[in-house]
Amino acid sequence: MAERTDLHTQQAVTGVRVLWMGDSIAGAQAPALEAALRANGVAFKDASSDGGGNIVAGDHPVTAKVAADTWKALRKNLSSFRPTVIAYQLTSYDWGSARQQLSAYRTLARTAGDAGARLVLVSAPPFKIDEFFKPHETAIKRAPAMAAKAADGTGADYLDAAELWGGDYRAGKAQRAKDGIHSCQQGSAAFATWFTGQLGKLTGFTPLAPRLWATGPWTGDKRFVKLGCG
Amino acid sequence: MASVSPRDRATASRPEQAGVSRRAHIGALDGLRGLAVAAVLLFHAGHLRGGFLGVDLFFVLSGFLITALLLDELGRQGRLGLTAFWQRRARRLLPALTLMVTTVLLLAWALAGPDMLSSALLDAPWVAAQSVNWHYISEQIGYWNACGTRLFAHLWSISVEWQFYLVWPLIVAVAGRGPHGPRRVALVAVAGALVSLLLMIRLGTAVDTTRAYEGSDTRAFSLLLGAAAAAVPVRHVVARLPRPVTDMICVLLLCGLGLSWMLTAGEKTPGLFTGGMFVHSLAGAALIALLAQGSDGLLGRVLGSTLPRRLGELSYSLYLWHWPIYLLLPRPAAAPGGVRDWAWTIAAIGLSLLAAVISKAAVEDPVRLRARWATGRRGWAALVVTAVTAVGLWAAIPRPVSGAGTVDVSRLDQL
Numbered sequence: 016m017a018e019r020t021d022l023h024t025q026q027a028v029t030g031v032r033v034l035w036m037g038d039s040i041a042g043a044q045a046p047a048l049e050a051a052l053r054a055n056g057v058a059f060k061d062a063s064s065d066g067g068g069n070i071v072a073g074d075h076p077v078t079a080k081v082a083a084d085t086w087k088a089l090r091k092n093l094s095s096f097r098p099t100v101i102a103y104q105l106t107s108y109d110w111g112s113a114r115q116q117l118s119a120y121r122t123l124a125r126t127a128g129d130a131g132a133r134l135v136l137v138s139a140p141p142f143k144i145d146e147f148f149k150p151h152e153t154a155i156k157r158a159p160a161m162a163a164k165a166a167d168g169t170g171a172d173y174l175d176a177a178e179l180w181g182g183d184y185r186a187g188k189a190q191r192a193k194d195g196i197h198s199c200q201q202g203s204a205a206f207a208t209w210f211t212g213q214l215g216k217l218t219g220f221t222p223l224a225p226r227l228w229a230t231g232p233w234t235g236d237k238r239f240v241k242l243g244c245g
Numbered sequence: 246m247a248s249v250s251p252r253d254r255a256t257a258s259r260p261e262q263a264g265v266s267r268r269a270h271i272g273a274l275d276g277l278r279g280l281a282v283a284a285v286l287l288f289h290a291g292h293l294r295g296g297f298l299g300v301d302l303f304f305v306l307s308g309f310l311i312t313a314l315l316l317d318e319l320g321r322q323g324r325l326g327l328t329a330f331w332q333r334r335a336r337r338l339l340p341a342l343t344l345m346v347t348t349v350l351l352l353a354w355a356l357a358g359p360d361m362l363s364s365a366l367l368d369a370p371w372v373a374a375q376s377v378n379w380h381y382i383s384e385q386i387g388y389w390n391a392c393g394t395r396l397f398a399h400l401w402s403i404s405v406e407w408q409f410y411l412v413w414p415l416i417v418a419v420a421g422r423g424p425h426g427p428r429r430v431a432l433v434a435v436a437g438a439l440v441s442l443l444l445m446i447r448l449g450t451a452v453d454t455t456r457a458y459e460g461s462d463t464r465a466f467s468l469l470l471g472a473a474a475a476a477v478p479v480r481h482v483v484a485r486l487p488r489p490v491t492d493m494i495c496v497l498l499l500c501g502l503g504l505s506w507m508l509t510a511g512e513k514t515p516g517l518f519t520g521g522m523f524v525h526s527l528a529g530a531a532l533i534a535l536l537a538q539g540s541d542g543l544l545g546r547v548l549g550s551t552l553p554r555r556l557g558e559l560s561y562s563l564y565l566w567h568w569p570i571y572l573l574l575p576r577p578a579a580a581p582g583g584v585r586d587w588a589w590t591i592a593a594i595g596l597s598l599l600a601a602v603i604s605k606a607a608v609e610d611p612v613r614l615r616a617r618w619a620t621g622r623r624g625w626a627a628l629v630v631t632a633v634t635a636v637g638l639w640a641a642i643p644r645p646v647s648g649a650g651t652v653d654v655s656r657l658d659q660l
Contacts, residue, residue: 146510199651204657205657239360240647243360243361245648
């Protein structure tokens with residue numbers, strides 16, 4: 016009962032509103048993150064994409080088109096959702112030169128600042144670099160450094176998720192689904208626990224115990240069915 | 246993915262125009278269909294990365310055969326019996342589909358995990374409505390990344406064909422009338438194919454190309470190019486070519502198709518959605534038109550030989566059965582292309598062939614050839630019993646609770 020009271024109290028007081036951005040990897044993390052943040056009294060909107068979600072346009076026609084769509088969607092979300100925190104998990108499509116990546120992350124920080132929101136850049140989990148991603152491996156591996164650099168100069172926050180996932184997608188710590196790219200329920204819950212803790216430190220709330228949200232209906236989300244997670 | 250019924254064969258081959266035997270004509274096209282289904286089976290087993298283009302060839306064949314049928318009927322009778330056409334299509338295609346879907350639901354209930362079973366139960370009504378391709382597109386169930394959990398993922402192409410069968414005869418009925426009807430049909434088909442190509446180019450730039458790959462509009466060009474090849478003006482051009490030239494072009498076209506199946510490296514192959522698939526369809530349509538006119542040439546005789554022809558005759562049910570069997574048959578964790586991997590492939594294809602043969606002998610042929618139990622009052626009774634059984638089974642299978650027990654909270658507390 017005490018926990019329930021804590022939950023209600025917290026819902027009333029955090030005032031934090033998180034806009035969650037990223038690709039389909041972030042999308043698979045979103046159901047758990049939503050459950051965790053809502054339980055902790057944080058408003059949440061999932062703006063991750065099922066295909067792309069990148070803000071770095073790069074020189075590839077596909078990523079350029081997707082980036083344009085992502086920026087357009089962001090502008091809409093800023094006015095409709097009015098987030099206090101924009102959390103962008105670096106995507107598997109953040110292809111481009113170092114300058115293009117740095118520029119895109121800095122622009123995002125500026126956009127967030129203009130909207131009165133805090134930008135939190137989160138590195139992506141390790142994922143399988145197949146033949147499709149292989150030509151862009153250098154850019155994918157460089158992106159976290161560029162995000163950290165952008166955060167340094169703009170007042171944004173950079174969270175290195177390697178402390179949660181490690182660096183090898185095949186290792187148990189990375190908790191990848193059968194496709195080697197996305198996470199299943201356990202991995203998503205792990206991320207939600209970790210990220211909620213980080214967000215609590217940044218915005219000043221103490222996260223509730225995971226057992227209060229981690230086994231809820233979100234575990235049946237159709238995204239996990241698609242991934243063959245059970 | 247429709248196979249060639251005896252009725253289709255009589256009209257599609259047009260022996261009086263080409264001066265060759267009806268049997269040879271059909272044998273070559275059935276053989277081509279056999280090659281296409283073999284490519285798809287190998288692709289889905291992970292051995293032929295461009296084998297998905299076999300589906301494209303199915304579309305072209307269907308467009309060709311159906312249009313030949315429709316134009317022939319229009320030429321002979323001056324009008325199209327649309328209801329009778331749709332009845333024949335239903336009689337040809339639905340029994341095998343119903344048998345496969347109900348059996349697979351039962352197998353999934355017994356053997357599959359909750360994710361696969363719940364997906365199958367979710368998808369089945371869309372399969373029945375012949376619109377599962379749009380279901381996958383609207384739900385963003387990517388063909389290239391989610392089909393490993395969808396027992397009916399391959400049925401998107403059956404839905405595309407059905408949607409074509411519903412719309413195209415109406416167009417032919419209007420455009421095909423009068424002395425220049427077939428020419429108008431050919432023009433409409435070519436114009437439609439070009440619009441479809443533009444749509445594919447536009448939609449194929451997405452990160453997830455499922456919309457471009459499974460859309461009825463974006464894939465229409467394959468069916469329409471086949472339709473154009475069946476229209477009289479095209480056939481007349483083909484008929485003027487000398488036999489040795491025809492033979493050589495046929496061999497080159499088939500080699501080109503085979504090379505594209507071997508060299509295309511999956512969905513991200515540059516140019517695939519920006520003209521590559523269109524060129525493949527165009528080559529397929531040209532080959533089909535040539536084979537239909539002169540299948541007594543070298544290639545026609547090879548394609549019309551027993552093995553490819555028999556495979557082609559089984560292609561519809563083989564296509565229906567192979568994917569669920571691939572998913573339900575446990576696959577060893579073996580190196581791709583290794584001995585154990587090939588052993589699994591042979592077993593999976595063998596089981597698919599067995600299921601296809603049983604389906605054809607027990608259900609498809611009796612219904613198609615109007616066995617006593619499949620006609621008249623008995624036929625209607627069989628239809629009602631089948632429909633009630635299928636719906637009842639779908640409703641009775643308990644829905645699994647997805648995600649239950651997937652999170653170990655104690656592991657989260659350690660973070």
